[in-house]
């Protein structure tokens with residue numbers, strides 16, 4: 001053990017938890033126990049290891065949750081004996097298969113199982129208190145098989161970018177339809193007797209492993225151990241079993257009393273791995289869910305809430321969140337066993353035509369592994385882990401281990417998936433309905449795998465229908481490449497299952513082609529870094545102040561070269577302070593989600609959702625800030641210059657003190673000025689630039705709108721001018737007409753013809769009527785020589801304006817007027833009839849000639 005690890009171990013042991021003796025080595029929490037518990041739960045019998053479950057052994061629980069679990073576990077022995085009977089038990093009792101209209105979740109019948117683990121719920125636990133490390137792992141919790149040599153020799157398929165695909169052939173007493181390793185190692189082919197096409201030889205299917213027999217240990221070593229270790233090393237890892245119903249998937253993953261499967265062995269290796277890693281500490285969280293009839297149920301939630309509140313898949317692509325999903329912190333194999341027991345109790349299994357205990361759902365057991373380097377045990381003068389305040393995450397998915405002191409936290413997920421088996425139609429209606437869902441999701445899994453394989457092989461980017469089923473949606477991040485995957489395809493070698501086995505082998509071949517590129521995920525805690533920066537700044541400032549105090553006395557002793565070096569050292573200290581100050585500002589304020597390192601956030605971070613007004617306010621606030629700083633600078637400068645000068649006979653020490661103070665003030669000023677420039681000057685310019693950029697577009701569009709309005713206003717003015725002219729013209733015409741009528745009336749009066757009685761109350765004249773009468777009368781009087789009147793010339797035209805005869809609006813009216821006269825003009829025309837021909841057409845045109853004095 002290295003010295004650092006010993007010291008950390010020492011500090012850990014020194015934690016103030018006196019009543020935490022090591023767990024006795026006699027605790028034999030073997031994977032067999034774990035499997036027994038699972039199997040027992042699945043068969044609804046009292047667990048095969050009641051002694052262990054009900055044991056009153058004193059568990060060490062210094063930094064684990066076991067003490068709390070233990071408190072609640074005290075009820076368990078009583079509860080276990082009263083687990084109510086289930087359909088399976090009923091079946092074994094009366095020998096006939098029970099009718100199960102809906103697949104039962106046995107957890108519903110065993111409420112006593114529920115509260116036991118509630119205190120392990122991760123949302124109620126300070127993760128720092130549940131850390132597991134090499135000291136807290138019990139020897140009984142680990143697999144004795146794992147050691148350095150084993151790890152070295154592990155066939156680490158996880159390092160390849162391909163899925164590890166293995167075939168497991170279930171032992172059968174009947175004749176096998178398949179030949180194994182006949183011509184090629186790790187291959188399987190159909191016995192030629194059963195090939196349909198006898199002319200072509202049967203295809204050799206080659207895989208990473210082709211395994212037989214009932215030994216689960218060799219299976220685990222061959223197909224799972226490397227992936228479990230990869231998960232502990234920081235990679236996401238997925239191990240799943242695929243195959244037709246009753247072919248041995250559950251046997252492979254869970255196993256039985258004699259042959260513990262992958263899950264119990266993996267968990268033993270997890271603790272074994274932790275024990276081998278004295279330099280790291282771990283937080284393990286488990287969740288367990290099932291996809292039943294395309295609904296995701298949390299197997300760790302109370303059954304009632306699981307039914308009413310199914311788990312939803314949120315997010316897109318590789319960032320998928322399952323919510324609400326219970327996660328429980330596990331600190332020992334025992335706590336894993338309890339979690340598995342509860343989950344298994346809630347799983348849906350039923351008797352089918354092929355499998356007495358067929359899984360009717362896909363089940364996913366997930367372990368989230370978070371780890372970080374062990375610190376010195378004291379980041380802030382307190383024991384490691386104890387100082388972190390209770391961490392309650394706002395987001396679904398449970399809490400996260402916090403990085404401390406700049407240490408990074410590595411997170412990975414190990415998913416162990418027992419898929420429901422594909423099957424033909426069964427004799428039971430409900431089973432058939434379930435079978436449809438199962439087959440559909442498996443079919444989608446096949447399509448997804450096929451597309452992924454095709455995309456990888458042909459370098460294509462065809463759409464992958466992940467969303468077509470809950471299973472593929474949930475597996476999307478892993479299948480998209482960010483996980484190391486191991487698939488165990490189980491087949492039944494019987495001749496009756498040749499079709500299903502062939503289809504399983506084809507699926508296995510396709511998934512072999514999927515390309516992977518799993519990466520480790522590490523997160524560094526910026527808060528811890530900031531704290532370190534702050535401490536360093538304080539330290540540097542203190543050193544700087546010390547040097548400054550000593551500087552005057554020392555400078556008298558130092559040579560010129562030494563003085564130069566001294567000033568360089570001071571300068572370096574100052575630069576480092578400035579650099580760290582800037583770093584703090586950047587880390588605190590840069591919005592990591594946007595990845596924009598160039599823009600500080602507060603107070604000058606630009607939010608493009610802000611309104612221009614808000615931006616202006618921001619700008620103003622920043623300006624005010626600058627002004628305050630400028631005032632600070634001024635006042636500091638004033639204070640500096642206002643210092644009383646020392647009298648020449650002042651003691652040397654007094655002079656030294658004053659010089660040191662002044663030097664300090666100057667450096668403070670320098671830092672403030674530099675800080676002003678770095679933190680406000682540049683950001684403020686950026687603000688102005690952003691505001692200006694935003695306004696340029698707006699000003700341009702405003703300008704365009706204004707130009708358009710001006711053009712429109714010009715047009716309006718022009719129209720108004722035209723209208724004004726038209727009005728003037730009309731007014732002139734009106735006046736000309738009025739004077740014309742007036743003249744006409746004068747002429748009438750001069751004829752001496754008495755006004756007819758009707759004229760005393762004349763009807764309203766119309767232009768045509770008056771003109772007609774006037775013309776008639778003129779003709780009569782001219783003809784009789786009674787009147788010598790100068791002929792009307794163009795100059796008399798009422799339409800003449802400014803000496804020019806212009807076409808008039810009135811002209812059109814005249815054209816339209818065919819007969820204009822006074823109403824009841826008979827009496828008026830009577831006297832005219834004496835001198836003229838009243839039968840002739842009347843009208844001004846007749847008086848003034850065919851066109852009169854109207855010109856075109």
Ligand SMILES: Nc1ncnc2c1ncn2[C@@H]1O[C@H](COP(=O)(O)OP(=O)(O)OP(=O)(O)O)[C@@H](O)[C@H]1O
Pocket residue numbers: 169170171213214215243244245246247248249250251252355357358359360419420421422490
């Ligand atoms: N390799 C094996 N050695 C011994 N027994 C096996 C093996 N594989 C399967 N079995 C037995 O076969 C039966 C069916 O196996 P299992 O329940 O694991 O099938 P499954 O594929 O999970 O079925 P389903 O999809 O219906 O849940 C079990 O009784 C199991 O013990």
